[in-house]
Amino acid sequence: MKISFIGAGNMTQAFLKGLDRSFFEHEVWVSNRSQAKFDMLDYPNITTSLDNHKAIQNADIIILAIKPQQMFELLEASRMDIKSNAIVISLAAGLSMRQLERWMFPEVKLIRFMPNTAIALGIGSIAVCNNQNVDASELILVKELFKPCGSLIDIDENQFELFIAASGSGIAFVYQIMESYIQIMKELGLNEAQAKSMIIDTFIAASSMAKINPDLEDLMNRVASKGGTTIEGLNVLRASKLNDILMDMCQKTIHRSQQLSEELQK
Ligand SMILES: NC(=O)c1ccc[n+]([C@@H]2O[C@H](COP(=O)([O-])OP(=O)(O)OC[C@H]3O[C@@H](n4cnc5c(N)ncnc54)[C@H](OP(=O)(O)O)[C@@H]3O)[C@@H](O)[C@H]2O)c1
CATH class of the missing domain: 3.40.50.720 (NAD(P)-binding Rossmann-like Domain)
Known part of the structure; x- marks a missing residue:
């Protein structure tokens, strides 16, 4: 061919x-x-x-x-x-x-x-x-x-447009979350190299394991034992406005994609 x-x-x-x-x-x-x-x-x-x-x-x-x-x-x-x-x-x-x-x-x-x-x-x-x-x-x-x-x-x-929010642009959103996580670990005492290496490895490990076992609830339960450290952090995330922020992020991305598409059809 x-x-x-x-x-x-x-x-x-x-x-x-x-x-x-x-x-x-x-x-x-x-x-x-x-x-x-x-x-x-x-x-x-x-x-x-x-x-x-x-x-x-x-x-x-x-x-x-x-x-x-x-x-x-x-x-x-x-x-x-x-x-x-x-x-x-x-x-x-x-x-x-x-x-x-x-x-x-x-x-x-x-x-x-x-x-x-x-x-x-x-x-x-x-x-x-x-x-x-x-x-x-x-x-x-x-x-x-x-x-x-x-x-x-x-x-x-x-x-x-949903694919763009989830994947095309989504990859950059994950980088931003990684960057914030790295910044926080630096503020808490790690140096730049340590923080970057740990957080990047964490994302690789989490996504590789989720690819094998897509049951995220199960994966979280395996890490978060009752009375332990992980559940403390997870509770903070679950009580936060994380879903609202992610929804806003996706909606704005989708809206911009629709706008660009309309401009192109003119
Ligand atoms: N980048 C992404 O992450 C991404 C993701 C999903 C989809 N896309 C889509 O993929 C497409 C390509 O994006 P890209 O990032 O690869 O763009 P790009 O880096 O700007 O590449 C476009 C290439 O096309 C050449 N070109 C323009 N008009 C031409 C013509 N008439 N004949 C021959 N060559 C021509 C340009 O030549 P010059 O070197 O002379 O400028 C340039 O090398 C876009 O439609 C974009 O929407 C991109």
């Missing part, structure tokens, strides 16, 4: 890092409007090009990895190059499938991906939805190809 990434920015680079060797047995192309980013793509068997037409023509899978604001111009210039049975994957936040179909053609086989940056390490999450032109076997093929990057989660297109 010929698989072409359009745009050689952050997301294409993250995907290329996360994909496994078998992906590169295909004919992989990356096109970009300027040369500089190609220097960061040190992979055997990749064809780089400044010419989108060459990358898109005859491609079986096309990954649109440019900014949403750049999409109309690209598709206006290149939609005629997309072969009728190609599968087009859009990474663009806020651009609906309906909008993208309008900018290409109604029969286009279209999949939307919403990845987070952890795909580079193979532990990412990718929200996935597709239009009615994509059949089940094509969806399976695409999911198999991108599986090394992390979990691919089928959701309705109207839930993409």
Whole structure:
């Protein structure tokens, strides 16, 4: 298969890092409007090009990895190059499938991906939805190809904003919580290196264990024995406004995502 990434920015680079060797047995192309980013793509068997037409023509899978604001111009210039049975994957936040179909053609086989940056390490999450032109076997093929990057989660297109709050942006919210935790441990007496190392390890340990056993209540009960230290801290969290704060954080994120999406449809 010929698989072409359009745009050689952050997301294409993250995907290329996360994909496994078998992906590169295909004919992989990356096109970009300027040369500089190609220097960061040190992979055997990749064809780089400044010419989108060459990358898109005859491609079986096309990954649109440019900014949403750049999409109309690209598709206006290149939609005629997309072969009728190609599968087009859009990474663009806020651009609906309906909008993208309008900018290409109604029969286009279209999949939307919403990845987070952890795909580079193979532990990412990718929200996935597709239009009615994509059949089940094509969806399976695409999911198999991108599986090394992390979990691919089928959701309705109207839930993409929730995915952003939970995962896309969510990863930054966790960093902020880690930073606050580190700051507090420093105020309590650890030095920077100690605090960072302990808190990062705590998050790794907690999420690794939760991946194996998703029953969080059970995991907490195993740590929090009656009359012990953990229950004291947990009680503080449970009596706090933590849920209200997280709700506000998610709602504001979702609202901003909706606003950006509306601006793009104009
Ligand atoms: N970054 C994230 O965490 C994230 C998460 C989820 C989804 N996304 C989505 O992924 C997409 C890509 O984001 P990104 O962060 O990778 O953006 P980025 O780093 O800005 O990369 C976009 C690349 O596209 C190139 N480009 C722009 N117009 C072009 C055209 N007409 N033809 C060829 N190349 C063109 C740019 O070239 P230059 O080098 O010349 O500027 C740039 O290298 C966006 O739609 C975004 O919404 C991003």
